[in-house]
Amino acid sequence: MPENTNRGLVLSMNAYDDIDAAVDTAQLAEKLGYGFVTMGETNGRNVPLVLGLLAERTTDIGIADDVLSPFSRTPTTLGQTAATLQELSGGRFRLRLGASSPALVERWHGVDFDRPLRHVREAIEIVRQVQSGDRLDYDGEIFSPNTLKLESPPPKPPAPVDVASLGPKATEMAGRFADGWVPQLLTIDALEERLTDLRRGAELGDRSADQLLVTPHLRAGAIEDSSRARRYARQHVAFMIARYGPYYRKAIADAGWMDVTEAVRTAWDDGDRDVALASIPDELLDDLVAAGTPNEAREQLERFEAVDGVDAVQVSFFGPMDEAERRETMRALAPRE
Template identity: 55%
Template sequence: MTGHDVPVDLVLMVSDHDSLDGIADQAQLAEEHGFERVSAGETTGWDMVSTFAVVGERTDSIGISNDVLSPFGRAPTVLAQTALTMHEATGGRFRLGLGTSSPAIAERWHGAEFDRPLRRLRETIDIVREVYEGGRVEYDGDIFELGGLSYERDVPETPPPIDVAALGPKAVELTGRFADGWVPQLFTPDGLGDRMEDLHRGAGLGDRDPEGLRVAPLVRCFASEDRDRARETTRSMVAFLMGAYGPFYGKSVAQQGYEDVVEEVRAAWEERDTDAMAAALPDELLDDLAACGTPEEVHEQIERFGAVDGVDAVRVGFVRGMSQDDKEATMRAVTGH
């Protein structure tokens, strides 16, 4: 039992590790600290399916997720096969994370045109569900047209849930209507509450109970007795995500009432002035988007996100530049031990 009220997941910073053993060790540590789930994003480094097969084999009880697999990078049927295989490999601990990804990853890495991303995501979820049903897969959509084959293994009674990483109102509505969980990032508590209305509207359109959706916002965290270092390191990363990391995070923060801040951060990025990017992010917004400072402050900020109506867990993400000691101090702060 942890010393907090809200369950916490942990997002591993894969780029900080030079071996799969290191990632597995960090996941084992998360399990020891009482985190509910562990996940990591996939961009152009290690394949997260193989990586988390290793993590699943090296851990006993912690949930396994991925943040996120792109429907531009894998066929929907392959995603379903992956989820069902991971379900077996992890003893039923796997949740499949999907998202539209970004134009840069889709086009410059997967070689696919970033066309109708929400429609592609919707059809991907449909096809995964068809495979989950275990019979012949027949699908005639706008993006995908396939059929004539069946999944050749038995399907578990409860197949892996599908989580979607989404930001905008239409994407979040789609999540509520078709997925099993929502993983938002870079939302303020107020912005999260507002967007929850879109999630619930989608659940209503799909005749689904919103209480059955697992909502786990990803919050960047850095707890340290060196308060200034924790805050400035976090400020730099959050500003980079807003201004340089694709178009969607900045747009989302702007829609939450911070258009002027995002404009200033992006203008600094145009000059590749990362110091100016960080300086443009005020304390008020930093504290609304992240949890950084002393261990006590971080614990309180995590509880604040967890108190938003509809949130089931907080997904703790590390900050670029943290040492292993920093990470362990942060893990202790958010779990209470």
């Protein structure tokens, strides 16, 4: 991925009926000047295959996954994936790793969600060994690949390895071992606090935090109908608090919003979605997402970009948005000279 990543775009793969439509959106992002494009993987399309297609159908834009887990693929497979996508893209790829969530790991992949930080740390180190082209010689607590080596030419340079995390220990680990950090749904104060953990990790790893690429993931809706955009935002935040694993709810609660997270979760569990959405105050909404008119959303996005230590913000969309609204948001938040 180019050093000057500018703003990035997260493709909502589940929003597209076919892969060509997603590729077309990535090509538009490239034309609009976005520095990189990325996409997540849950239980939908196999993301590395789509990234290979993006590498072939784009020219300059950086490419990344968002994110892959050592619970769903072995670290050596992740290393092969990084090497191959780095080759296909001509050096434009970044590998993003994360532990995922207990629900997805156990209910979709059917494996125990055990010692997630250790899984991610060992995966980082093994991915680097694979990309080096040397014979594997790794004696970890979880993984111990050895003897064999990558048979294809090792990528030069190797794809960087970033970590997606929210908590202090996981973020410290990213600072100590990874090449970058990708947080999501942190308030600005919490983001600044976690950056302190990232810098401490970098010091423990005897490296400079300036070497790490920090790219927060920011959900956004920049459309003329501000009230519609903010309802989309409330639906997203409420769902993340009530249903999408424990980590986001805890991160928001720890940022001083425990009463809100409890109210949202209780109302959602009771089946009263309107009350759940209404429980989210504007102050919290503006501290987590960018939602409103194009001018309002740009101002909110720029607050995250202004945080000391942030290198680029990657923009994604709210689930209920249609393609016209997604493209309106893309154009409104596109990088400017």
